[in-house]
Amino acid sequence: MSKLISLRLYFHHSERAHTHQSNRFWHRLTRPSLARHLLHHAKNAGIEQAVLHRVHAGYLGSDRVHHEHVEVAHHRFPHCLELIDLEIKVRDFWKIHGRGLEGVRAVFLPCETAKIDG
Template structure:
């Protein structure tokens, strides 16, 4: 398949999902984990959560992850891989909870070798 796209959602660690259950009112789940669950339910082909060692989000100061504790403004990244159409549908469906999210959509172009043609240039 050559129609893959990647949607990267950059989220502050402190971002919380909307409360959808009684227990969520006491302790709402992290937005990143909730988005992974929702991506699975939506049939998104692949979803990954990247923990960032160092970085910053728009308007914030740089921060660094530390084993004893990390600032709430520290970024993390949820990466979704599927078709552009499926990713845009996911964004549209969940736009209400993505107010604290910086989203980047990248189209993937895979160079595929055709049959009968060499994949590497021969020397000489």
């Protein structure tokens, strides 16, 4: 029986994706957000569920606490992206796409699915 697992990725709102094209000047200026980049790759990898959680307040590491603001998000504002699928798929995804993401905290959590008897 394969187990479901959740991978939660915590990173700053301002984090940008580092791609193989990052050497080109214009690509460095227009790199996609890390959240968008990882969501795109999770979809392409066939990950069953990916959710970018809306954060209202929080901090990462030794940062000060940041609160949601209607007009602009502070560059150190935290993001949480959660991926859920079979353990082997999620760990393979992280092995491939987690390289070079030193500023990202990755937390694996085992999942237990509830079934309604009826």
